[in-house]
Amino acid sequence: MSEASLSVADIADVQAAAWGAAFDYAARHSPFYRxxxxxxxxxxxxxxxxxxxxxxxxxxxxxxxxxxxxxxxxPREKIVDIVTTSGSTGQPLVWQLTENDLQRLARNEELSFACAGFTAADTVLLAVAMDRCFIAGMAYYLGLRRLGCAVVRVGPATPAMHLDLIRRVQPTAIVSVPSFLSHLADKAAEAKFDLAAAGIRKAVCIGEAVRENDFSLNRAGLAVEKSWGAKVFSTFGVTELAASLCECAAGLGGHLHPELLFLEALDESGCAVPDGEVGELTATTFGVEAMPLIRYRTGDFAAIHRAPCRCGRPTLRIGPVVGRKNQKLKLKGTTIFPSAMKTVLDAVPDISSYVIIAWRENNLSDAVEVKIACAGDAAKITAALRERFQGEIKVAPQITVAPPAEIEKLQLPDGVRKRRYFVDFRD
Ligand SMILES: [Zn+2]
Structure with a gap:
């Protein structure tokens, strides 16, 4: 049965049956869960x-x-693939998969890409690493192959190689990190290569948010859409879950595949947050053989939406990931993620660059300073920004005007390659 034709009652049945099997399996086979x-x-x-x-x-x-x-x-002889988690916090976990787990992973990605409108007629530039123990590149490859797409496994190659392949292979879609897509677009512009006319109509964006909480495209998403002339799809995956949720053409959050995963959004005390409110995504895997998980807090914060999507699929959707657990700030009694402050700052055209800095004030509160560089009346811009913070996130951090060079140094200290907009001194 296709997911679009499922009813809410069908989904409940699918999940109840899958849960029953997952619970029995863990009770019988997992030393931890026993x-x-x-x-x-x-x-x-x-x-x-x-x-x-x-x-x-x-x-x-x-x-x-x-x-x-x-x-x-x-037993070890059933393991066929070993990956590691991305290690964005702490030491990466080693994660093991059986042949059936790889088939489940492929099924998940097949459903996800189908949800985004991919068909066997698509030629897909896969600009994601296949090696270095990442699960993502392999997962996409397996799923696209099951769907019958032609896959060009270019990986994180040079912009020149990408542009050459786009010319010669004429892909219809690309899977990549949004910041890399923007980098490629810059290089294409330098080379006078008209990317928007190249025929790539779908850009599946991984690893970074491309939407605001109201599902409108954020600055990164708009940049990709404009420079590539492509529809932007956000996808979110977690290595330990061997699963991802990808958006449909309506762009209203990633759809869950009910036979593969059960999702909750929880507050700090472990209670479910109301629909549409941000909580910690907590997952239970279905159909996993090697390392099944039950009520696993992913550390990623997003909202769950249960209202049926405009595409007709009644499956649960997740909104943009607003942050990781370790980025959560406690500012004057309010819990806030740096990404929400970034949204406020990005909307002020007079601010040319900025950096958000956090310190531990005491156990209950963090101190947060926003350093901005701006053109024009600094006092006026600072006052307007303070008002925006109050209006949109209920609290205002300390705002300081600083020379662009000072901000640049905080964004890109020696040895850091990726520009940071958030600097955390709390540890
Ligand atoms: Zn949809």
Missing amino acids: EHFARAGIAAGDKISLAEIARIPTIDKSVVSGHPEQFLCV
Whole structure:
């Protein structure tokens, strides 16, 4: 059955059945979960319905990294692929997959790309690393192949190689990080290469947000859309879940594939946040053989939307990821992510550059300063910015005007290659 023809009741049935199997499997095969369930007062043989899932305490990356072997449910000879997590926080986890897990991964990506309108007629430039133990490049490749697309595995090659391939292969779509797409567009402009006329009509953007919380394209998303003349699709994936959620053409958040994953958005105390409000994405994997996860806090914060999408799919969608757990700021009693402050700053044309700096003030509060460089009346711009912060995120950080060179130095200190807009001195 295609996902577009599922009803809300069908989805509930699919998830209930998948959960039943996942829970039984973990209870029988996972040394960790056997003990975890027992500690939660769930006896061997007990059945827990999906509605009762909150009886099982959540876990996070630190629990897995403490004893990863306890999560492995199969003997070593069943493992066919080993990847690592991206390591954006702490040491990367080693993640193991069986042949069936790879098939599940491929199925997830097949559904995700189909959701974005990809068909066998597409030729796809895959500008994502296939090696270095990343799961993403391989996952996209497997999914696109199942869909029958022609895949050009260019990876993170030079702009010259990309432009040459675009000329010679005439791809219809590209999968890449938005900042790299912008970099390629700059290089194409320098080479007088008309990218927008090159025929690439779909750009699947990974790793960085391309939308605001209201689903409008943000600055990065607009730049890609304009320079490539392509429709922008956001996709979000987590290595440990071997799953991703990709947008459909309506661009209203990534669609969940109900037979592969169950998702919750939780607050700090572990309670579900209301629909449309940002919480920590917490996932339960379905159909995973080697390292299944139950109520795994991903560290990524986004809102879950349950209203049916304009495309007709009634599956749950996730909004843009607003930040990681370690970026969360406590400012004057309000929890805020630097990305929300960035949205406010990006909307002020008089500000030429900026950097957000955080310190630990005490256990309950952080100190946050925004350094801006601006053209024009600094006092007036600062006052207007303070008002914008108050209006849009309810609190205003300390705002200081600084010379562009000072901001540049904070954004790109020695040895840092990727420009930072947020500098965290809290650790
Ligand atoms: Zn949709």
